[in-house]
Amino acid sequence: METIVKKINRENLKKEDFSEAVAILRSGGLVAFPTETVYGLGGNALDASAAAKIYAAKGRPSDNPLIVHVAYKDSLFELAKEIPDEAWDLAKYFWPGPLTMILKKKDVVPDGTTGGLPTVAVRMPSDAVARMLIAQSGLFIAAPSANASGRPSTTRAEHVYKDLAGRIEMILDGGSATIGLESTILDLSGKKPVILRPGYLSREDLLSVLPNLEYDPAVIARTTQKDIVARAPGMKYRHYAPKGNLTVYEGGRVEVAAAINRAAADKIREGHTCAVLAAEETAAEYVCPIVKSIGARTQEEIIAARLFDVLRSFDDEGVEFIFSESFSDGHLGTAIMNRLLKAAGYQVIHVPDGDGK
Numbered sequence: 326m327e328t329i330v331k332k333i334n335r336e337n338l339k340k341e342d343f344s345e346a347v348a349i350l351r352s353g354g355l356v357a358f359p360t361e362t363v364y365g366l367g368g369n370a371l372d373a374s375a376a377a378k379i380y381a382a383k384g385r386p387s388d389n390p391l392i393v394h395v396a397y398k399d400s401l402f403e404l405a406k407e408i409p410d411e412a413w414d415l416a417k418y419f420w421p422g423p424l425t426m427i428l429k430k431k432d433v434v435p436d437g438t439t440g441g442l443p444t445v446a447v448r449m450p451s452d453a454v455a456r457m458l459i460a461q462s463g464l465f466i467a468a469p470s471a472n473a474s475g476r477p478s479t480t481r482a483e484h485v486y487k488d489l490a491g492r493i494e495m496i497l498d499g500g501s502a503t504i505g506l507e508s509t510i511l512d513l514s515g516k517k518p519v520i521l522r523p524g525y526l527s528r529e530d531l532l533s534v535l536p537n538l539e540y541d542p543a544v545i546a547r548t549t550q551k552d553i554v555a556r557a558p559g560m561k562y563r564h565y566a567p568k569g570n571l572t573v574y575e576g577g578r579v580e581v582a583a584a585i586n587r588a589a590a591d592k593i594r595e596g597h598t599c600a601v602l603a604a605e606e607t608a609a610e611y612v613c614p615i616v617k618s619i620g621a622r623t624q625e626e627i628i629a630a631r632l633f634d635v636l637r638s639f640d641d642e643g644v645e646f647i648f649s650e651s652f653s654d655g656h657l658g659t660a661i662m663n664r665l666l667k668a669a670g671y672q673v674i675h676v677p678d679g680d681g682k
């Protein structure tokens with residue numbers, strides 16, 4: 326199958342720009358499209374065979390459910406039942422935007438879309454191209470991140486093309502995704518609301534509507550050193566992975582730089598290609614031939630927006646070993662570290678501080 330790439334001019338969105346994509350979606354085909362978080366691989370959410378095509382194109386296990394994207398808040402009525410008041414409050418404050426809510430599903434949503442679960446994940450994206458595509462199609466659009474399963478999510482049409490060309494009908498190229506990390510996932514289907522995936526909207530942001538909101542224990546366990554060590558190397562949790570072997574170093578800045586330089590020197594001596602992923606403030610401290618400065622620590626939004634692009638760029642350069650600094654937790658940092666640690670398969674080295682701590 327030849328994958329058509331269609332450029333979309335955001336300055337001047339026209340209905341005609343979407344007509345081919347809409348026809349593909351309506352006939353059960355797949356279209357990748359930009360959202361404000363990452364690119365999504367879209368298909369008709371109420372058509373089990375379109376969902377099956379999504380799993381096949383990504384090489385994704387079919388028990389991993391898809392997020393259903395909507396153009397209007399009211400669509401919740403059609404997809405979900407027993408919707409708690411909090412869901413409407415959340416929609417009021419945070420939709421359109423990077424928030425996915427999990428609710429009990431109505432029968433109209435096929436098991437093929439929800440991986441056999443009795444719940445459905447719903448999101449109303451804010452990206453104008455995504456919204457226009459969904460609205461024009463008149464459908465609900467199931468869309469996982471538009472990457473090959475296990476690989477870093479895609480934040481540009483070029484990434485999507487690399488992973489999925491020949492496997493999907495069309496890619497709408499709307500430039501770079503502005504946020505760069507996937508949506509915050511909130512499970513509202515149980516007794517207590519929990520965050521299943523940290524994202525651009527932090528727990529702190531959502532407390533205004535859900536004062537008792539907690540992270541799912543698995544999210545926190547995987548971002549604290551104690552549990553990471555217990556779970557390492559945790560290959561079965563590996564997602565977002567570059568082809569090279571990625572290790573995250575935690576600890577004092579000076580000590581981390583020294584440890585990474587030592588580890589990289591060893592690998593270079595053995596004839597391997599190495600690279601370092603560092604914050605702007607410390608990038609100059611590394612002796613590796615390839616050092617990617619991801620942005621200033623004070624500007625987490627830039628780090629988030631660039632993370633998947635930088636992880637993918639190591640593959641383009643054939644890097645075999647990647648050494649990464651870590652970033653601080655809290656707010657957006659929680660989401661950044663969640664993705665980075667998963668990309669590393671929880672391979673973390675804790676470097677003691679200079680004073681022996």
Ligand code: TXA
Nearest residue numbers: 362364365390391392442444445446468469470507508
């Ligand atoms: O920002 C995003 O959420 C992007 C864009 C395209 O909207 N989509 C995205 O989809 O990240 P995906 O499939 O890569 O990640 C969705 C996650 C998966 O980990 C899946 O297991 C979880 O959401 N999920 C979906 N439906 C669920 C459900 N009913 N219960 C629990 N988890 C669910």
Ligand code: MG
Nearest residue numbers: 469470478507
């Ligand atoms: Mg994904």
